[in-house]
Amino acid sequence: MMAERPALVVRNLEVSFLTVDGEVQAVRDVSFEVGRGEIVGLVGESGSGKSATALAIMGLLPVVSSRVRGSAMVSGVDMLALSPRQLARVRGRDMGMIFQEPMSALDPLFRIGDQIAETVRAHQRVSRRAAAARAVEILGEVGIPDAASRSRAYPHQLSGGMRQRVMIAMALVSEPAVLIADEPTTALDVTVQAQILGLLRRLSRDHGTAVVLITHDLGVVAETCSRIHVMYSGEIVEACGVDEALLAPEHPYTSALIQCIPRAGRHRQPLHSIPRRRGSSPDVRPSGCRFLPRCAHAAEICKAPQPLLDLGDRAVRCVRHDQLALPGAVERVPQ
Amino acid sequence: MTGLLQDGAMPAGPLLSVDALCVQFDLPGAKATLKAVDGVSFEIGRGEIFGLIGESGSGKSSVARAIMRLAPIAAGAITLAGTRLDQLQGRELRRHRRRVQMVFQDSSDSLDPRMTVRQAIAEPLRMQDAPPADAGGLVASLIQRVGLDESHLDRKPHTLSGGQKQRVNIARALALSPELLVCDEAVSALDVSVQAGIINLLLSLQQELGISVLFISHDLGVVAHLADRVGVMYLGRLAEVASAEALTSRPRHPYTEALLAAEPEPRPSTHRAARPPLIAGEVPSAANPPSGCRFRTRCRYVRERCAAEQPPLRPVDGGGLVACHFAEELVLEGRRA
Numbered sequence: 195m196m197a198e199r200p201a202l203v204v205r206n207l208e209v210s211f212l213t214v215d216g217e218v219q220a221v222r223d224v225s226f227e228v229g230r231g232e233i234v235g236l237v238g239e240s241g242s243g244k245s246a247t248a249l250a251i252m253g254l255l256p257v258v259s260s261r262v263r264g265s266a267m268v269s270g271v272d273m274l275a276l277s278p279r280q281l282a283r284v285r286g287r288d289m290g291m292i293f294q295e296p297m298s299a300l301d302p303l304f305r306i307g308d309q310i311a312e313t314v315r316a317h318q319r320v321s322r323r324a325a326a327a328r329a330v331e332i333l334g335e336v337g338i339p340d341a342a343s344r345s346r347a348y349p350h351q352l353s354g355g356m357r358q359r360v361m362i363a364m365a366l367v368s369e370p371a372v373l374i375a376d377e378p379t380t381a382l383d384v385t386v387q388a389q390i391l392g393l394l395r396r397l398s399r400d401h402g403t404a405v406v407l408i409t410h411d412l413g414v415v416a417e418t419c420s421r422i423h424v425m426y427s428g429e430i431v432e433a434c435g436v437d438e439a440l441l442a443p444e445h446p447y448t449s450a451l452i453q454c455i456p457r458a459g460r461h462r463q464p465l466h467s468i469p470r471r472r473g474s475s476p477d478v479r480p481s482g483c484r485f486l487p488r489c490a491h492a493a494e495i496c497k498a499p500q501p502l503l504d505l506g507d508r509a510v511r512c513v514r515h516d517q518l519a520l521p522g523a524v525e526r527v528p529q
Numbered sequence: 530m531t532g533l534l535q536d537g538a539m540p541a542g543p544l545l546s547v548d549a550l551c552v553q554f555d556l557p558g559a560k561a562t563l564k565a566v567d568g569v570s571f572e573i574g575r576g577e578i579f580g581l582i583g584e585s586g587s588g589k590s591s592v593a594r595a596i597m598r599l600a601p602i603a604a605g606a607i608t609l610a611g612t613r614l615d616q617l618q619g620r621e622l623r624r625h626r627r628r629v630q631m632v633f634q635d636s637s638d639s640l641d642p643r644m645t646v647r648q649a650i651a652e653p654l655r656m657q658d659a660p661p662a663d664a665g666g667l668v669a670s671l672i673q674r675v676g677l678d679e680s681h682l683d684r685k686p687h688t689l690s691g692g693q694k695q696r697v698n699i700a701r702a703l704a705l706s707p708e709l710l711v712c713d714e715a716v717s718a719l720d721v722s723v724q725a726g727i728i729n730l731l732l733s734l735q736q737e738l739g740i741s742v743l744f745i746s747h748d749l750g751v752v753a754h755l756a757d758r759v760g761v762m763y764l765g766r767l768a769e770v771a772s773a774e775a776l777t778s779r780p781r782h783p784y785t786e787a788l789l790a791a792e793p794e795p796r797p798s799t800h801r802a803a804r805p806p807l808i809a810g811e812v813p814s815a816a817n818p819p820s821g822c823r824f825r826t827r828c829r830y831v832r833e834r835c836a837a838e839q840p841p842l843r844p845v846d847g848g849g850l851v852a853c854h855f856a857e858e859l860v861l862e863g864r865r866a
Contacts, residue, residue: 239720354585355811383584384747388791388806410720413750413793416801437797454725455795456754458864461774464729465754468722470690523796 199270200227201371201404202251207264209246209255209428217261220246222428223502224264228372228404233395235415235436236408237451238425244408247425248374250274251406252291253281268372287317290365294377296357299364300349306360307333307345310367317368328367336363337393355386362393369401376408391418412452412523416440424448427484434508440523444510447485449520457523483512491518543572544741545596545709550605552591556816563816565591567765568605570842573709576739578731580756580773582749582788586812587762589745593713596743597631598622610708627657630702634714636694640686646672646697647682653704671700676730692723699730703738710734711743716751728755749792753777761785764815764823767842771849778863781851783807784824786861794865802865822853830859 209221221243228234238244249255251266253273266273268288276284285291293299301309310329314320320328326345333341336359349357358378365373375394379387395418398405407419415422415436422439424432424447432445443449453466468488480486482497489496495513502511512518552566566588573579583589594600596607598614607614609628617625633639640649650668654660661667669679675696686694695715702710712731716724732755734740746752752759753773761769761776761784769782780786787807794801808827813819819826825835834854842852853859 239722353811385584385787385791385806385808386811392806411793412795416795417793440795440797451721452795454721456750458777461754462732464732465725467726467729469726524800
């Protein structure tokens, strides 16, 4: 299993932003890896640091107002140690990214085929004609019907789902080892979302692309990923297989997040919510467990700093994890 | 006029009745019109939560805006407890507006950043012809009713979280004791942990105040959890109306089946139906909708009759309404229990 080196290895990633109020830490002690052909989910609510993690790995955070530490190895090269110039060369070739809003990544003034061909020529020494042919080919592969004539369309002439397919085509045209997808289906209708997630699964499997899928939606993770990393307040609080997390979560936040989602058979019953306790603010972080002010299982011991505990096939940032039998996504049959 | 007759009388029948509603927009430039809503009929009972679900372009928000008299009504009737809302003008319209209040998706845009929470909630009271004597007491009870406390009253919106702001918007909507609350994607922008709290609040408002709610969302899971009955819209028309439980366990329209299949299930693989997406493609343009059944271009059960004939919304066994010629023959799959 471990003979092959993972496509992406992130170690001890720290991100902080410089604000008028001083340095604010957005990501702390984040480490994970993604193997070839694997899709790993990074899940969290707003402010969890999941997008800052993605932008840091891609080298897309503003140099002046942010500080990034740690390493992110892609094909043996540390992305975080590269100069902006070196980074521009690998970005797109070794590492692709897709965003929630495709219009932000597409230039409204150029035909989509030309934009993809430009990406091809930025990384490969091929003729214009070959690049254009490659663009049509990849557009067909991401499910754009009649790709040859659609490649001459401008972004505004396409629907949201088609634009998202174009962005995926552009990110994958150079067959990068790693694809980072930040909420790629959040703005899409649910029937289109199902198609795009299916496309990501197929492309990852066929090309061996390692995918980091960033989302707030546990349903999307369940349908797409093999492993999950749950983030809260800038830290990974639980990392394990998706089925294991949904069946038997060991961190109270993972469990609470699952319980918040309406589920079949519980029509009109009150949902679990995670109230923000009075006096707790996302800006003021407790020195111990960061989830403590909102945790239903908090105890005195939780006020001490919480390391990410390595349990072999799972990692949990909760000192009480083995004392709690937390509910998951399905009722557990008592043995 | 009919509204006067209702005053003091014991109400009977549905609270809101929407009958053959059409909402039409003129497309700028092209000499064409876009029928955002094309012949939609449904009723909302007293104390009922009615869910309206659909993808983008389905016309669900236009229905809400027509009820609020914020969208041009081309044809049809909207009746609130005997009052034809669609025919009201000027002073009369203003007098009846208080009876239906709306909560929007963006909790920040709906609040004036310069007003305190107290001012925001009191504003609708102040705008009335006869403001209540104890407005201050009413504001205090409203803020508690939505799960905040009086310490929040002197704060400005920017110091509140998204969920707290949405609670303020609900308090404000409740200030004039409306009969109907219209929520258009009111929880869609919130984190799930916060969304759950707002859903619980709406359920308790229904139970304790007996208020009726039109709850519009693209999220079938949320709508099916909260609503008594659900209407499924596709390209300006209703495809199906049924109780939330019947709709999810036994859908009768192919589009409802496809929506259920596309819904990502947050459950382990052993407890999840591994179904391929049932529909390809995207919603066609409302400016140029397909003939006959509007879903036919994406329907996997499509037959010749679907292009020729528009299926009416009609009752089927089980108590629901469905707009499909072949509802009796099709065996459709619902959610896994």
